[in-house]
Amino acid sequence: MTFTLYKETRLNCFYVNIAALLKRLPVEDAHLIYLFNQAGLFYRDTEDEDEFQISPYYRLLDDFVYGLFGARLHKTGSSAGDDYMRTLKETLANGKSAIIESDIFYLPYSGFYRRTHFPHALEVTGYREGTFEICDHYYEYHGFLEESELQAVFDASLDSAFYKRLYVWFLKKTEGPAPEELTPAFCKSVIQDNLANMQGAVTYDCPSGSYPGLAAFVPICGKIKSLKTIEEDSVKFKAASYLYEGFREIANSRYHHHHFLKAIGEHALAESYLEADQSWMVAANLLMRAATGNQFQAFEERILARMERVKQKEADNTALLQQWLDRRTAGPSDDVRKDESTTA
Template sequence: MKNLSFTLYQNNYHNCGRLATSAMLKRLNVPLNKIWGQSGLFYKVNESGFKISPYFRHIISEFENYGIFLTEERFTDFKECYKAIKRLIDSGKTVALETDIYELPYCIYYQDHHELHEIEIVDIVGDELIICDHYYHYYGPIKFLELEKNFNSCRDHITHATCKIYSFEVNYELLYKNELFNFKRVIDENLKVMSGVPVGDLIEESTKENNKEVYIGISAIEPIGKIIEKAVQMDKEAAAWQLYEVYRELKETANSRYNFHVLLNSYSFPQVGSAFSEISQDWSVAANLTTRSMVTENFENLYPRIKSRFEKVIRKEESVLKELDSLLKNI
């Protein structure tokens, strides 16, 4: 039986995918304040561009540590995808679906630009699917034909292959049995990553042959700042795209620090938690200054402030590492 005691889930510190995931897990009575703990940093450059991420484990392998199991299915045809969605809905689950905001009629970016997005499907009524778009705050119906058009757009313009759906199952015995172990593990892994040690997916990511530059942890912060500095030498369109991509990842890094702050507070470590909340704000300021430089085209005047903020972030990340190390030794 689906838990529809709430419709939209709101959290300003999650992207669309993590909002959908959080809502689905909340319906399964998973304590959300204890599962979002990754707060690392990784930056690499290869022929296709750059990648910045605060995360070092895929959500599938990370959640398995908690007894949360994600089942993912991929499709090239929406009618086959719909059959799988209906099967899961009929079994009492809700389902997340990859979409394209370009073909979401309620979205402010409808037919403006293509961008990957995720929604939660909670029911099917006649020829309509009832959805929760937790990011754009929409709860209501979307017609089968509209979602089919969206699926095709996502496949053709974004993924260029398949679109996925996913759902969850929870082993509650593992969820609570491994609680303290996972808390210690996350602290240890964050410590290692921010100290430059590859953990989880970063072990493979950092050794790929096509990598030109690889930075893990605090050492990644200064090179990330230089991406922004180099953007001023590009033409406006290329610079805008690059700065937008950097902005998104800086914002996600800020989110990761805030969510780690929530986890630390849930285990009654408010002092260290407060330090991560402050770092989150500094990353957010850096992100907002970056996007402001893009929108106002006032890069030369804003860059010194961006650079100064990055230097402040480095100092704070170094300081909080010492606090985390001390915390881990005393748990």
């Protein structure tokens, strides 16, 4: 299979693989801008006492993949390593490349091999005579792993703290009607959905029991304050890691939403989201500095002060979205650009 390592440093390891699959349909880079359009926020606790989730994504990407590009994401989960290997081989035998999951700690080619545990996603593009071809777009790696090596990765990952099941994803072009062209109505719906989430609505795939939108800042800041009181280092740094990765992903979502807004001609609003991106990144970097020296108490005041600025920026952007919609109460406006070439 021909392949291209897709380089986009502001997409997470799963999304960059989705982008790589879409480019083979093919989908142009300029059209991928419309896919990564969510700029929401939610916090939720999980069943595990020392785990929680922070995310800007309240809706599965699958809906947009189908609506914009006429393709479907299919996934199959396995709780046993040998079943997972079988699913991967079946997917590849059908001529599809596949996205797989693993704990990065067990990937032999990774710089984090045997050093850091963290969930990761990568693409497998082929299998021949006991050898798998790997494209890890996130880390810009192309190479090969023997079946025994990859089987060991699957088995170990299922025993790690991150996975009870592993999923294989592949993309399939539908045989139905071609996707509709990008319309002002679609652009308006994206902004409506982001606004609803930030105003506190639990919509689409936002988990029940979560704190959506601006309400998420209360439990997030509570987690920041708790870092200095956690005695066990492994639990403390796990919580800090969840916060850091969450902040980075929220920043990335604002960055991509800024590109979406620019693409539809909303340059002033786009700049405001770029400022939000930068503010979340500052918060993430402060967390990293605190974790590096185990100085959570010393950095707490600075991190919380930054979070107040982040919250105010998010409140300002939410108000700007409301004003944008208020000006269009009669329906989609002609000043939202309609891209006639968006169909894939």
